[in-house]
Amino acid sequence: MTLRNPKLWLAVPAIALIFVFMILPITNMIEMSFRTPGTTEPFGEEFTTMHYDRILGDGYYWGVLFRSLFTAGVVTLLCLVVSYPIAWHMSKAKGLKAVFLYACIASPLMTGVLVRNFGWMIVAALNGPLNDVLLGLGIIERPLRLLFTQGLVILALVHVFVPFMVLPINNALRNINPSLIEASASMGANRREVFRDIILPLSFPGIYPGMILVYVLAVAAYVTPALLGGQMVSYMPTLIIGELTGTFQWPFGSALAIVLSVSTILVVALFTALTAKLMERSKA
Amino acid sequence: MSDATSTFSYQRPVGLTFGVLIVVLYVFLMAPLVMIIGASFTESLMIEFPPKGLSMQWYVEFFNRQDLVDGLLMSLRIGAITAIVTTAVAVMAAMAGQVISGRLSGWFQLGMTLPLLVPELLTAVGLLFFLYKIELGRTVIGLQMGHILMSFPYAYVSIAAALRQVPGSLEEASASLGATGWQTFRLVILPLIMPGLAMGAIFAFINSFDLYTISLLLKPLGGNTLPLALFDFLTYEFKPTAAAAATLSILLSIGGVALVQKLVGLQRAF
Amino acid sequence: MATVEVRDLRKRYQDFLALDGVSLRAETGQLVTLLGPSGCGKSTTLRCLAGFLEPNGGDILVEGESILSTPANRRGFGVVFQNYALFPHMTVAENIGYGLKLQKLPKGEIETRVYDVMKLVRLDGLGDRLPREISGGQQQRVALARALVLKPRLLLLDEPLANLDARLRDEVRWLIRDLQQQSGITAFYVTHDQSEAMAMSDMVAVMKAGRVAQFATPREIYQKPVERYVADFTGEANFLSCDEVAVTGEGRYSIAVAGTTLDLGGVAGITSDTPVELLLRPEALRLTSVDEATFRGTVTKSAFLGAALHCEITLPGGGVLKLSAEPNANVRTGDEVGIAIDHSHAWLMPEVAP
Numbered sequence: 001m002t003l004r005n006p007k008l009w010l011a012v013p014a015i016a017l018i019f020v021f022m023i024l025p026i027t028n029m030i031e032m033s034f035r036t037p038g039t040t041e042p043f044g045e046e047f048t049t050m051h052y053d054r055i056l057g058d059g060y061y062w063g064v065l066f067r068s069l070f071t072a073g074v075v076t077l078l079c080l081v082v083s084y085p086i087a088w089h090m091s092k093a094k095g096l097k098a099v100f101l102y103a104c105i106a107s108p109l110m111t112g113v114l115v116r117n118f119g120w121m122i123v124a125a126l127n128g129p130l131n132d133v134l135l136g137l138g139i140i141e142r143p144l145r146l147l148f149t150q151g152l153v154i155l156a157l158v159h160v161f162v163p164f165m166v167l168p169i170n171n172a173l174r175n176i177n178p179s180l181i182e183a184s185a186s187m188g189a190n191r192r193e194v195f196r197d198i199i200l201p202l203s204f205p206g207i208y209p210g211m212i213l214v215y216v217l218a219v220a221a222y223v224t225p226a227l228l229g230g231q232m233v234s235y236m237p238t239l240i241i242g243e244l245t246g247t248f249q250w251p252f253g254s255a256l257a258i259v260l261s262v263s264t265i266l267v268v269a270l271f272t273a274l275t276a277k278l279m280e281r282s283k284a
Numbered sequence: 285m286s287d288a289t290s291t292f293s294y295q296r297p298v299g300l301t302f303g304v305l306i307v308v309l310y311v312f313l314m315a316p317l318v319m320i321i322g323a324s325f326t327e328s329l330m331i332e333f334p335p336k337g338l339s340m341q342w343y344v345e346f347f348n349r350q351d352l353v354d355g356l357l358m359s360l361r362i363g364a365i366t367a368i369v370t371t372a373v374a375v376m377a378a379m380a381g382q383v384i385s386g387r388l389s390g391w392f393q394l395g396m397t398l399p400l401l402v403p404e405l406l407t408a409v410g411l412l413f414f415l416y417k418i419e420l421g422r423t424v425i426g427l428q429m430g431h432i433l434m435s436f437p438y439a440y441v442s443i444a445a446a447l448r449q450v451p452g453s454l455e456e457a458s459a460s461l462g463a464t465g466w467q468t469f470r471l472v473i474l475p476l477i478m479p480g481l482a483m484g485a486i487f488a489f490i491n492s493f494d495l496y497t498i499s500l501l502l503k504p505l506g507g508n509t510l511p512l513a514l515f516d517f518l519t520y521e522f523k524p525t526a527a528a529a530a531t532l533s534i535l536l537s538i539g540g541v542a543l544v545q546k547l548v549g550l551q552r553a554f
Numbered sequence: 555m556a557t558v559e560v561r562d563l564r565k566r567y568q569d570f571l572a573l574d575g576v577s578l579r580a581e582t583g584q585l586v587t588l589l590g591p592s593g594c595g596k597s598t599t600l601r602c603l604a605g606f607l608e609p610n611g612g613d614i615l616v617e618g619e620s621i622l623s624t625p626a627n628r629r630g631f632g633v634v635f636q637n638y639a640l641f642p643h644m645t646v647a648e649n650i651g652y653g654l655k656l657q658k659l660p661k662g663e664i665e666t667r668v669y670d671v672m673k674l675v676r677l678d679g680l681g682d683r684l685p686r687e688i689s690g691g692q693q694q695r696v697a698l699a700r701a702l703v704l705k706p707r708l709l710l711l712d713e714p715l716a717n718l719d720a721r722l723r724d725e726v727r728w729l730i731r732d733l734q735q736q737s738g739i740t741a742f743y744v745t746h747d748q749s750e751a752m753a754m755s756d757m758v759a760v761m762k763a764g765r766v767a768q769f770a771t772p773r774e775i776y777q778k779p780v781e782r783y784v785a786d787f788t789g790e791a792n793f794l795s796c797d798e799v800a801v802t803g804e805g806r807y808s809i810a811v812a813g814t815t816l817d818l819g820g821v822a823g824i825t826s827d828t829p830v831e832l833l834l835r836p837e838a839l840r841l842t843s844v845d846e847a848t849f850r851g852t853v854t855k856s857a858f859l860g861a862a863l864h865c866e867i868t869l870p871g872g873g874v875l876k877l878s879a880e881p882n883a884n885v886r887t888g889d890e891v892g893i894a895i896d897h898s899h900a901w902l903m904p905e906v907a908p
Contacts, residue, residue: 007379007383008380008383010376010379011377011380011392013376013377014373014374014376014377014396015377015395017373017432017433018395018436021429021433022398022399022402022407022433023398024414025413025414026410027410028410029406029409029410029413042416082309085305085306085309086306086310086313089302089306098551099549099550102545102550102551102554103541103550104313104314106541106553107314107317107534107537107541108316108317110487110490110537111533111534111537112493112496112537113494113496114515115320115494115514115530118316118518118530119315119316119317119319119320120316121331121518122316122319122320122323122333123316123319125332127332128332128333129315129333129334159316162313167554213401216401219403220403220406222404222500223497226515227515227518241405241497241500244412244501245500245501250412250413253409254409254413257406261403261406
């Protein structure tokens, strides 16, 4: 390429936007996490590692970190379980039916997280439809208190992220050559074997980005635990925002955010390493 | 030929069990939205589904609540500015992206979608400090910049995809007929990418309208966006007014989905 | 190894009749080609055989037993696809061994059989490559090996050479035929290329709009087609319409054409009312002096093709004959020439078979 191409200058505003308002601030946050606590300001002038010492030396923060990482893992796996059949079904659809199914995925996707979580508050209310259904089916005898439980947070998070998983898997499934399925059948594979040996590995190029995206977003999700999780259980994002807006401990909040980010990156790296061979083989 | 019309039995859904599963999953997807819309028409004072009776009183109530209406107006204004600015910046970036080739191109795409890939929380925290440092903390301009940043990737992805559909030869043909670069853009490229451009603007607007975390951290003194106002309302009052507000938000997104389908088709957009 | 009989097979899509009563028979060890243009039903027939499609009527018998209720994965047929359909995430050896693995054979046996078949199709040493890392011709041989390693009762090939360039096509064509004959497997082969069909088949079924127009040996299909459609599809052909037809014996006719009378063989059952056409393959025609000629005409086109001189000659009645002349023949556009015909290569047939 030639740097002299005048069209390249058109990228300047976008690059400036992302550099100045994203990369610079996040780098700034790293610096902030080493600041001393402030007295009149939200942060002090000196540098220290005391915030990291405090987080890493306190079992409470380890517990919250673990809960956040673990919950996100559960959300990711549930998302996969929910999304795969939807994506499969969608990938077979044509014409008007396909448009309708895409609309069913896109409408929640384009509705705000807060609004969708609010919907779950209605569903999960003590006299809400979910309890009605469970009572009606005779699964429970008394209405369950579902609001402000971890289970509801997980359910709502799965709901928030399903479209992020469905769309890449749907695309991967659509890219599988149908004669591969016929070929494996002609070689003696039954439905289950075709799925296990052909469809599942070949949809991995959709599963992989879907899982990573959902995990990264789920770890850092704030609204859902804040609205549906109640005061009883803490997650890292609620803790971080609390430090920043409640007690105005910016350096400590930054350190928490960085611990969370680094742990997330480690989990993603581990997952990538474990699936590298599969990914290498199955990508088109 | 006949392959296109054929159906091999393994490819068809597995039958009743699978059918029920699919229905349950779609109910799961749509239920919260349906509940909200239903609950917004109730006559009772409780947010409940199925609604009791049918009334528009909570919509009236919504428009009488100064805090919620202020939130709505602020969200609409920020969303509109976000849509205009991101679209303009994204068109330029996408055109530049076209002349980048090879490995660098992949990195460029990644960079342009970074705000989408990095959790909103991190960006929000970083921006909080940064805006404070450059003395834009707790201002509408700061919040606006945050929204522009977070919505930019949506506009970029849509417009870049539309631009990829335009054959490069058109530009050369136009130039050979004596058009200047600007004339080519305005008379040839722009009309061709218009649907993608409109879609990008819609996505950017709706994304901005829905943002919560970044608004919470960057909100100006005394100003609330609709999601922020709604959160407070849900925490302290929990009345069907919230369902009315949420329904308006859902209608906005359904309208967006319909527009996108009309402009480029959902299948191509997602 | 098996005899296969397809009986009155029917397949209907919503608004389209894909198969309208297809009947065929393959004896043990025969290679039967389904030949025809796209949309004629040849692939549909093959896919019904493979079990990928359920016919709406008719039956498929292998060794006299219907297999229609047997699902594709238990038919024990080998299928080779036009796009090869190699599993992109499996190595060459894994692709070939996949069917054996499904049968839960011991690892050692799988390795031996995979090794042997790879040697047979000359893929030695490529076992660890992924499909995308080998050439098109090699991919085609993997597809073939993958089907053969299972020792199928029947081999089904769907345009296996269509994605290869001309040079490779020839090579793989002979490989397929050799392997098929060595192993004595009954095979169905779908193609739209008549030269492929001629060269490889024991029997050819020329298909037309969901039906079998003619089912016969390649020689018979070429030399004694039942209608113009078959003649057209199986090679270069000249057609002349005849003025008068008289039956002179069993399958023998006397006809008046382009100003002469000819006595020749044709499809049995033609009457003087049947609209007929005279088929003259280019090799039945020879340029000659005007006095000895059967037909006389004017050269309207001549082109040097290297091995032959291609000529088009317009007869006084308006009919056009294409033929190959000796490359150094002194023929120029506008020349008056005579044409002699070899009666044994001329054939009278109806425009459309009844």
